[in-house]
Amino acid sequence: MVKRTSFENDDCPIARSLDAIGDWWSLLIIREALFGSRRFGEFQKSLGLAKNILTVRLRALVDQGILKMAPASDGSAYQEYLLTPKGRGVFPILVALRQWSEEFDDHPDEIATILVDKEKGRPVRKLELYSQDGRLLTAADTALKPRPGAKSSRKLRSISA
Amino acid sequence: MVKRTSFENDDCPIARSLDAIGDWWSLLIIREALFGSRRFGEFQKSLGLAKNILTVRLRALVDQGILKMAPASDGSAYQEYLLTPKGRGVFPILVALRQWSEEFDDHPDEIATILVDKEKGRPVRKLELYSQDGRLLTAADTALKPRPGAKSSRKLRSISA
DNA sequence: CCATCTGGTTTTATAATGCAACTACACAAG
DNA sequence: CTTGTGTAGTTGCATTATAAAACCAGATGG
Numbered sequence: 081m082v083k084r085t086s087f088e089n090d091d092c093p094i095a096r097s098l099d100a101i102g103d104w105w106s107l108l109i110i111r112e113a114l115f116g117s118r119r120f121g122e123f124q125k126s127l128g129l130a131k132n133i134l135t136v137r138l139r140a141l142v143d144q145g146i147l148k149m150a151p152a153s154d155g156s157a158y159q160e161y162l163l164t165p166k167g168r169g170v171f172p173i174l175v176a177l178r179q180w181s182e183e184f185d186d187h188p189d190e191i192a193t194i195l196v197d198k199e200k201g202r203p204v205r206k207l208e209l210y211s212q213d214g215r216l217l218t219a220a221d222t223a224l225k226p227r228p229g230a231k232s233s234r235k236l237r238s239i240s241a
Numbered sequence: 242m243v244k245r246t247s248f249e250n251d252d253c254p255i256a257r258s259l260d261a262i263g264d265w266w267s268l269l270i271i272r273e274a275l276f277g278s279r280r281f282g283e284f285q286k287s288l289g290l291a292k293n294i295l296t297v298r299l300r301a302l303v304d305q306g307i308l309k310m311a312p313a314s315d316g317s318a319y320q321e322y323l324l325t326p327k328g329r330g331v332f333p334i335l336v337a338l339r340q341w342s343e344e345f346d347d348h349p350d351e352i353a354t355i356l357v358d359k360e361k362g363r364p365v366r367k368l369e370l371y372s373q374d375g376r377l378l379t380a381a382d383t384a385l386k387p388r389p390g391a392k393s394s395r396k397l398r399s400i401s402a
Numbered sequence: 403c404c405a406t407c408t409g410g411t412t413t414t415a416t417a418a419t420g421c422a423a424c425t426a427c428a429c430a431a432g
Numbered sequence: 433c434t435t436g437t438g439t440a441g442t443t444g445c446a447t448t449a450t451a452a453a454a455c456c457a458g459a460t461g462g
Binding site: 264265290291293294317318319 | 420421
């Protein structure tokens with residue numbers, strides 16, 4: 081039984097996020113949704129992915145509470161896919177991915193877009209991580225601590241259910 | 242030919258990042274590396290993944306300049322895997338994934354660790370995105386603009402080479 | 403009422419993932 | 433020098449995911 085090693089029972093929050101949105105298409109679907117796409121056909125055309133896969137991905141995102149389905153909006157008797165707050169919460173992840181690419185990609189000249197603030201139209205700053213007392217932190221300034229009331233799910237990896 | 246749709250020629254920086262580190266294990270390997278792992282066996286034991294897969298992942302990360310191999314360090318005639326600056330640059334992505342999980346996961350009580358600042362030992366703040374003139378931005382305050390000198394690689398998706 | 407659009411499902415293929423077993427090498431003990 | 437132990441892989445299947453393309457049913461539209 082191989083079952084694509086699920087991380088949903090792992091105690092690492094990064095692994096848990098990856099289990100939810102760490103596949104090839106989910107983040108791009110959420111990107112499109114944040115950018116305004118709502119309809120099956122919109123996602124399919126803008127991403128260029130096969131419809132069967134889009135079907136599966138959309139359903140999974142809805143199941144996880146990242147998207148929700150709404151009955152219509154433009155009159156047509158169809159439905160559309162809208163982001164939930166959980167879905168909109170993915171935004172910083174997308175920004176982090178974008179900025180990593182902008183900073184380290186070998187061919188930054190092929191990047192077609194820049195993220196700007198709507199009001200001034202100027203590029204945004206890099207994401208910043210602060211301590212509670214307002215110091216700017218790098219990776220080296222941080223550490224991991226066990227969470228006080230951790231339920232210790234004892235590394236249940238690869239549980240496949 | 243199905244070929245797992247490569248995004249490396251896409252003009253979206255998010256897609257490009259995903260192409261590099263968007264698989265299930267790469268980010269976790271980088272997490273372990275940031276946390277101090279250096280040796281093949283360390284990665285293998287802490288992540289619990291099959292050795293053949295670790296082999297492939299490590300090689301890919303080295304090829305992409307995210308890890309580099311160094312000859313030794315503890316005398317033993319083996320080698321170790323160290324993060325490059327590009328690899329350390331992944332840190333904000335991991336923080337964003339962690340914080341998304343902390344905020345939206347259905348079972349936050351199963352999360353075992355918290356990220357703290359080393360100096361005070363207190364949890365870090367949420368990642369923050371600022372405009373150049375210092376305003377705190379949300380997704381709704383941002384927009385995408387075409388990059389001035391964009392080389393327009395015309396949506397070359399699924400190129401498989 | 404025939405054509406077309408939307409939002410899928412089905413079929414069939416290829417590719418990725420995973421476990422387990424095996425190899426190769428270094429070094430140390432006996 | 434032979435056995436043992438740990439490291440760092442490779443090889444061989446089995447299972448699963450992903451993809452393209454064909455198909456299909458219910459609106460919409462002329």
